[in-house]
Every structure is written in structure tokens, then in C-alpha cells.
Amino acid sequence: MDPIHWKDEHRELQRQVRRFVEDEVLPHAQQWEKDGKVPREVLRRMGALGFLGIRVPEAYGGAGMDAMASAVFAEELARCTYTGFTMTVLADTEMAAPHIIRAGTDAQKKRYLVPITKGEIVAAITVTEPDAGSDVQGLRTSARREGNGWVVNGTKRFITNGVYGDLYVLAAKTDPKAKASRGMSMFLVERNTPGVTVTRKLEKMGWLCSDTAEIVFEEVRLPADALLGEENKGFYAVMQSFQNERLVAAAIYAGEAAKAIEIALDYVKTRKAFGGTLWDKQAVRLRLADYAARVEMLRQLVYHAAWLDTQGIDCVKEVSMAKSIGGELTHEVVHGCLQLHGGMGFMRESTIERMARDARVHTFGGGATEVMLEEVAKRMTP
Numbered sequence: 545m546d547p548i549h550w551k552d553e554h555r556e557l558q559r560q561v562r563r564f565v566e567d568e569v570l571p572h573a574q575q576w577e578k579d580g581k582v583p584r585e586v587l588r589r590m591g592a593l594g595f596l597g598i599r600v601p602e603a604y605g606g607a608g609m610d611a612m613a614s615a616v617f618a619e620e621l622a623r624c625t626y627t628g629f630t631m632t633v634l635a636d637t638e639m640a641a642p643h644i645i646r647a648g649t650d651a652q653k654k655r656y657l658v659p660i661t662k663g664e665i666v667a668a669i670t671v672t673e674p675d676a677g678s679d680v681q682g683l684r685t686s687a688r689r690e691g692n693g694w695v696v697n698g699t700k701r702f703i704t705n706g707v708y709g710d711l712y713v714l715a716a717k718t719d720p721k722a723k724a725s726r727g728m729s730m731f732l733v734e735r736n737t738p739g740v741t742v743t744r745k746l747e748k749m750g751w752l753c754s755d756t757a758e759i760v761f762e763e764v765r766l767p768a769d770a771l772l773g774e775e776n777k778g779f780y781a782v783m784q785s786f787q788n789e790r791l792v793a794a795a796i797y798a799g800e801a802a803k804a805i806e807i808a809l810d811y812v813k814t815r816k817a818f819g820g821t822l823w824d825k826q827a828v829r830l831r832l833a834d835y836a837a838r839v840e841m842l843r844q845l846v847y848h849a850a851w852l853d854t855q856g857i858d859c860v861k862e863v864s865m866a867k868s869i870g871g872e873l874t875h876e877v878v879h880g881c882l883q884l885h886g887g888m889g890f891m892r893e894s895t896i897e898r899m900a901r902d903a904r905v906h907t908f909g910g911g912a913t914e915v916m917l918e919e920v921a922k923r924m925t926p
């Protein structure tokens with residue numbers, strides 16, 4: 545059933561994304577996995593269909609929709625079963641672009657947001673470093689003032705869209721003496737800027753069509769207007785942005801887990817064993833029913849959190865709950881659905897095998913379960 549907070553525009557978005565996935569993703573995604581990238585034409589096509597500007601204000605070519613729309617978009621895209629494709633799109637539109645939407649000047653929005661909305665520029669959120677993952681305050685990349693501009697030095701790691709993308713939304717320390725929370729700023733760095741080097745395209749267990757980079761910034765000179773938002777307020781920008789990222793992540797989990805259950809259901813209903821089908825076994829039926837119940841709970845929490853966001857109500861606790869429950873649950877459900885496929889689930893030709901590899905990230909990517917639960921715990925006492 546549709547969540548009660550959906551409006552007609554959300555139902556229409558879901559319908560359009562589902563059709564796009566069936567017609568233009570599923571026939572080609574296996575090839576993209578082999579190629580290790582999503583072709584740029586696909587993103588341009590998504591831009592033409594309006595999918596990349598859902599949250600972008602109308603003045604910059606978008607639809608100016610709300611967090612509910614982000615959740616619908618993410619959940620439905622995720623049902624494609626290729627997390628690499630889902631993340632290529634959402635790292636751009638839901639993780640990098642929101643920084644520009646929130647803090648960009650009119651000139652920055654015209655220069656970057658408009659082409660992002662068309663799929664002409666693909667953006668990456670560039671925060672994690674070799675020595676700073678969960679602990680964002682530990683980052684070492686620095687930006688020092690020089691003349692009228694900035695000079696950036698440092699290394700970033702695990703950056704989605706970092707190899708083939710065009711624009712890095714980068715977090716760097718701008719006040720080395722201050723605590724990181726008070727001395728960090730955000731910058732817009734074009735990939736072809738001298739001194740920027742993609743040192744590695746990282747090989748991964750899953751998300752094979754998503755490119756993941758290690759990037760070195762060496763004496764990278766940026767103009768003054770590369771600063772995004774207020775100087776030394778970058779930590780708060782990252783923390784604020786995490787809310788949308790994590791809500792979207794939880795929506796992805798709900799979409800993937802629901803799809804895994806449907807795939808397992810199709811399989812057990814036709815797989816013959818012990819004089820009937822696997823579905824005739826009560827243990828199998830109850831397992832899938834239990835998964836369905838818990839995934840629906842997750843989905844309702846995601847949409848509740850999205851609704852709180854649309855009302856301007858603080859939802860850090862609900863988003864953190866959805867991210868932590870969702871990451872763990874989807875991991876469990878997808879592997880449980882693989883179990884029901886028996887040997888076939890272990891074969892590269894089965895969808896569930898890829899889904900299991902892809903889902904492994906969900907308990908730590910974009911906020912580890914433990915870190916999310918800390919956020920919940922902090923809000924359990926006055």
C-alpha cells in the first residue's frame with residue numbers, strides 16, 4: 545500500500561521511474577557492470593526526463609520537490625537491483641547537489657546546478673579520507689588562503705563518481721588551529737583543475753557499474769568563488785546533508801529488500817522439492833512473511849521521517865533509526881533470500897547473487913550502524 549503521506553505527484557514519479565528502469569536500465573545494466581561505468585548518455589537521458597532535478601528549485605531547471613520525492617525516487621530506482629547504478633545517480637542528485645542547492649550563490653547554481661539537472665555535469669560528494677571515515681572531524685585535507693583564492697592539498701578515498709564525474713563537492717580544513725567542527729569549509733572543485741589526480745579506480749566487491757575513486761589534490765589552486773557556503777561552517781553543512789543522504793539510503797534499502805523478497809517468492813513458488821514447491825513449506829512461507837513485515841515497517845519509518853522533514857520538524861533520530869535498521873535488515877533479507885535460492889543463489893547468473901554483494905555496504909557506507917545508533921542514543925535522554 546502507498547504510504548499515507550504520498551500525494552499524486554509522488555505516485556506519478558514512482559510510475560515514471562518504474563517505467564524508465566524497465567525500459568532503459570534493465571536491458572543494459574549487465575553490460576554497465578562489465579564496463580565498470582554507467583554511460584553518460586543514460587544520465588543525460590535521465591536529465592531530459594526530469595529525474596535529476598527533483599530537488600532542484602524551478603529557477604534552476606528542476607522540479608523543486610520535497611524529501612518525500614527523494615525517498616520515492618530512491619526506493620523505486622533501488623528496485624532495479626543494480627546498486628551501482630542507483631548510487632551513480634543518487635550520489636550526484638541526493639548527496640552532492642543538495643550542498644549547492646542549500647548553500648550555493650546564484651552564480652554557482654547557474655554554473656553547476658543547471659548542468660547537473662541536465663546530466664551534463666555529474667557531481668561527487670568528496671568527504672572521506674584514508675584517515676577520516678566515520679569520524680569526519682579527523683579529516684586532513686586542507687585549503688589555505690593564497691592571494692585572492694585557495695590552495696588545496698590532501699587525499700580523498702572511496703569517492704563515488706570520483707573517476708568519471710566532473711565536479712567534486714569537497715570538504716577541507718580551512719582553519720588548522722580550530723576544532724575541525726569550526727574550521728572546515730566546502731569547495732566546488734572541477735575534476736580537470738591542475739593538481740587534481742585520480743590516483744586509483746578502486747576495485748570493489750559489488751556496485752560494479754559505479755566508479756569509486758581515490759583522488760589526490762596537490763597544490764590545487766582555486767578561485768575565491770570556489771568556496772561553497774560560509775567559511776569554516778563546512779562541518780555543519782556535511783552534518784545537515786547527511787540527513788538527506790541517510791534518508792535516501794534507508795529508502796534504497798527498503799526498495800532493494802522488497803525486490804529481493806519478490807525475487808525469492810517467484811523462485812520458491814516454482815522450485816520443486818519434496819513432492820511440492822518450496823513455497824509449500826511453512827518454514828519458507830513464514831520466513832518470507834517475516835521479511836515482508838519487517839521491510840514494510842522500515843518503509844513506513846522512511847516515509848514518516850520524510851514527512852517530518854517536509855514539515856520542517858527535526859528528524860535526525862528517525863533518519864538514524866531508519867538508516868541503522870535498514871542497513872542491517874536489508875543485508876539480512878537479501879542474504880536470506882539468497883539462502884532460499886540454494887546453489888543457484890551462489891551463481892553469478894542469478895540476480896540475488898549480485899544483490900547480496902551490493903548490499904554488503906549498507907551497514908557501514910554513508911554512516912555505520914554503530915554511528916547511527918549513537919545518534920539515536922544521544923536523543924534518548926533529555
Ligand SMILES: Cc1cc2nc3c(=O)[nH]c(=O)nc-3n(C[C@H](O)[C@H](O)[C@H](O)COP(=O)(O)OP(=O)(O)OC[C@H]3O[C@@H](n4cnc5c(N)ncnc54)[C@H](O)[C@@H]3O)c2cc1C
Pocket residue numbers: 635668669670671672676677678679701702703704705748751756905907908909910911912913914915918
Ligand atoms: C562503495 C563506497 C562508496 C562510498 N562513496 C563515498 C562518497 O561518494 N563520498 C564519501 O565522502 N565517502 C564515500 N564512502 C565512504 C563511506 O561513507 C565510509 O566508508 C563510511 O563513512 C565509514 O568510514 P570508514 O570506511 O572509514 O570506516 P571507519 O570509520 O574506519 O569505521 C570502521 C568500522 O568501525 C565501526 N565504528 C566506527 N565508528 C564507530 C563508533 N563511533 N562506535 C562504534 N563502532 C564504530 C563500524 O563498524 C565501522 O564500520 C563510500 C564507501 C564505500 C564503501
